[in-house]
Amino acid sequence: MPFSTQSETGDDQYILVANLDNVRNLSNILKAIHFKDHATCFATKNGIKMTVENAKCMQANAFIQAGIFQEYTIKEDSVVFRINLTVLLDCLTMFGTSALPASSTALRMCYMGYGHPVTLFLEEGGVVTVCKIHTQEPEETLDFDFCSTNVINKIILQSEGLREAFAELDMTSEVLQITMSPDKPYFRLSTFGDAGSAHLDYPKDSDLMEAFHCSQTQTNRYKLSLLKPSTKALALSCKVSIRTDNRGFLSLQYMIRNEDGQICFVEYYCCPDENIDETEL
Amino acid sequence: MKCLVTGGNVKVLGKAIHSLSRIGDEVYFQPLEDGLSLRSVNLSRSAYGCFLFAPLFFQFYEYTSCSDEDQDTNESFRCKVLMKSVLNVFRSLSSLEKTVEKCRISLNPKTSRLVIQLLCKYGVVKTHNLSFQECESLQAVFSKDVCPNVLRAPARVLVDAVVHFPVTLSEVTLAPSCGGRVIFRNYLEEETDPSKMMLTEMTLNEDEFLHFQISKESEITFCLKEFRGLLSFAESSSLPVSIHFDIAGRPVVFSLEDPVLEVHFVLATLSEQEVSGSQKLARGSCTKDDTRLPPSEAAADDFLSDDIDSYMIAMETTTVEEATANGCQPPHSPTFPLKGSGRAEGSSSILLKPGGRRKDLSMLSNNKPGSESEEEEEEPGEVPGTPPNKKFRSLFFGSVLSQRDALHHTGLSEEVLAEASDVEEES
Structure with missing residues (x-):
């Protein structure tokens, strides 16, 4: 349901215009990183990246590449603003979230530049709703300096295999310990809760394992409370890549297939928990 | 103890845990020579x-006494684990399957x-060290x-009978x-x-x-929650449920038997007095009204007991009498010898006995069980054999009994009752 242009008088005053026939292609991805109220939005000619951070030690990025949009024009090299993600999602899903193909909502998102609100035109069944959301001063985001050359271990799993595991994690445990190793136990998730410890082992020849590139044994702990929000992305994804670098930083990349079969990515970075008690490893 | 469960039996085990979770907050694991309990x-x-x-339930069952000393006494190691953590292991029955x-x-x-x-x-291997x-x-x-x-019926019949009761119904x-x-009906509190x-x-x-x-002929009133737990297990394993019971106030025993599996649920029942009131109601006879209800035209005695209309009328015009007509003493503590339990020493037995009132029951469930001071407080109201002045006469198990009483009634050792307070010391 493309918009007729006649209602738009000054289209050229916007520095960013993005049209989407199915708003769920955007809202679903944004939901995957919705664990804090505010997000920073970066737009370049390649597409839009939304970043949400928590506790200065974890960051989630959702990438919506330009190709996902039916129309995408940007007049500056990069556009940055901060926005209330909760409000943005409420607006995007105001016509409901049901996945009925007959009832897809079309979106036109426009931004005039620094100091201006983001304007959303949502259209469903001929009814157009206009939402204006105030933008905020962008904050500097964390640079994890996660470089693929420093990656020590990398595993690609089918998400199916992790979904249940994450759902059943013992939340009384403060940390999730991830062990990746070229030898047994290959890939192990451990929790240490009130009721005792639990380990989940994936053999490297498992059918769930798409790729297994581990060069040395690494055991790191991550705050479970920081990793738990990534379950949202896990639920949507079909594959997940789990990488750790030489500092023990964790990168989780979720490959998400949207309703039109296009691929998007959501990425989580997390710092390791430093207080590792060696005796417990 | 080591054992291995395979195939559909894993789900049976999970179901059993779910069933037990309707009862308590802890699971007692006790490996025995004749199986895992x-x-x-x-x-x-x-x-x-x-x-x-x-042992036949398992693909492999290895029972070892935990130490040499224990072999002499033929005692097995036993432990209890938080229900929550075991339930977590078997949480999703569909994924178990x-x-x-x-x-x-x-x-x-x-x-x-406990691994x-x-x-x-x-x-994929999930290891839980509990x-x-x-x-x-x-x-x-x-x-x-x-x-x-004794009644025995296919689980389905009983499930169909209780499915009509609201989920909030307790007894x-x-x-x-x-x-x-056999009539099932919801129990109305006084x-x-x-x-x-x-x-x-x-x-x-x-x-x-x-x-x-x-x-x-006797009516018994018991808690529905636990019964539903047993029924859901029985239904999934399609085993018939046996119900053994005596007069009101004595425990009712629900059991399932299978060559590889034996299940017993023992539930307290309401005391004779309370039930005798509702018995009268059911029969449509008129008893004296209490202050809440106006004196009524006496319900005719010739109401048919199975006629729901007359039952309803009877319910409106009659009510439970405080002192029952027969004025019988509550049943004496059914302290039968333990089934299959040869040792009194070191075995903390639970005594099913009538006594106490509903208030005691709720107090107990709100507090940590069996702490000494609470027990002291409970005891005065619970001299066995004393007719409670009113209301819920539940069966209490051992720990609520004063130790003297327990000894008096059962001849069992004192360890019997200290069990719950041990928990706090150990933890």
């Missing part, structure tokens, strides 16, 4: 459940961990063999008659106004039962 008891000790999985291929359980007192390993599809507390053996005192009334009354009918309540009654005919033996 899982037990639970509720805080007020008015409900007890026990599953015994025979779909993904879990094998379940390995090992209990090694030396490592102080439950789930071997799943795609070679911490446990050593504990006394848990054994309810009951003897179903001397119960005059249900089972009323068999010599005429070959303080509720029957005219404002919905009454549900289900009648089952004798021919729906596999076994029907009623030698003493």
